[in-house]
Amino acid sequence: MADASDLPLLGGHLSLDFANTLEWRDSEREKDWLTGYDALVAWALKAGAVEAREAEELRAYSDWAPGSAAEVLAEARALRAAFYRVASALAAGGAAGEIPAGDQLDDLNVRLAPLLGQTRLNRTSAGLVSAWGGASDDLARVLWPVARAAFDLLTGAEAGRLRECAGRDCHWLFLDRSKNGSRRWCAMANCGNAAKARRHRAKSHRARSQRGRRQNTADSGGQAA
Numbered sequence: 001m002a003d004a005s006d007l008p009l010l011g012g013h014l015s016l017d018f019a020n021t022l023e024w025r026d027s028e029r030e031k032d033w034l035t036g037y038d039a040l041v042a043w044a045l046k047a048g049a050v051e052a053r054e055a056e057e058l059r060a061y062s063d064w065a066p067g068s069a070a071e072v073l074a075e076a077r078a079l080r081a082a083f084y085r086v087a088s089a090l091a092a093g094g095a096a097g098e099i100p101a102g103d104q105l106d107d108l109n110v111r112l113a114p115l116l117g118q119t120r121l122n123r124t125s126a127g128l129v130s131a132w133g134g135a136s137d138d139l140a141r142v143l144w145p146v147a148r149a150a151f152d153l154l155t156g157a158e159a160g161r162l163r164e165c166a167g168r169d170c171h172w173l174f175l176d177r178s179k180n181g182s183r184r185w186c187a188m189a190n191c192g193n194a195a196k197a198r199r200h201r202a203k204s205h206r207a208r209s210q211r212g213r214r215q216n217t218a219d220s221g222g223q224a225a
């Protein structure tokens with residue numbers, strides 16, 4: 001069975017790949033790749049949010065505290081939903097100062113606050129680096145880098161490049177880093193080709209029905225003569 005580490009990372013940003021762990025959002029074929037705490041850790045490892053040793057430790061801790069693991073999973077899904085709403089609103093565009101709606105932003109702020117509260121500055125010989133404050137057995141630590149990435153993306157220079165895939169029911173988010181800002185699909189191989197195939201089918205269907213109409217006109221013309 002496919003697990004969360006099989007999910008392709010197409011968003012171009014940790015926060016967007018996190019949002020994309022819900023596939024075919026709100027459609028009949030919706031698929032949540034975060035099927036459990038282990039899946040969340042597997043995804044985070046693949047996406048580079050945690051290191052292999054950290055992932056192993058978190059898995060071990062979660063075996064001891066299944067209740068906390070379930071809470072963190074619920075927190076992850078709530079963060080994902082809140083982040084998606086804000087990012088999707090920004091991707092859709094609109095008047096600055098109105099997008100995203102206040103309640104969308106409030107909801108995201110509530111989700112981000114406890115996670116971002118773990119951000120620390122550490123001194124090294126090379127200068128200050130970002131670090132994390134909380135306990136190493138805090139199961140929510142898998143979400144700290146994700147929350148930080150979400151915050152950085154929405155307030156950063158690339159926020160204007162946020163896009164939502166134009167593929168039917170897809171709703172995956174990505175950063176459009178193309179020169180002319182014209183990328184429409186999460187991946188050409190998925191949604192781009194599906195849309196091309198649909199357009200092709202529609203075109204040949206139209207062509208067939210037009211030929212059919214011409215044929216009918218010719219037939220009725222023949223009968224009239």
Ligand SMILES: [Zn+2]
Nearest residue numbers: 165170186191
């Ligand atoms: Zn897509």
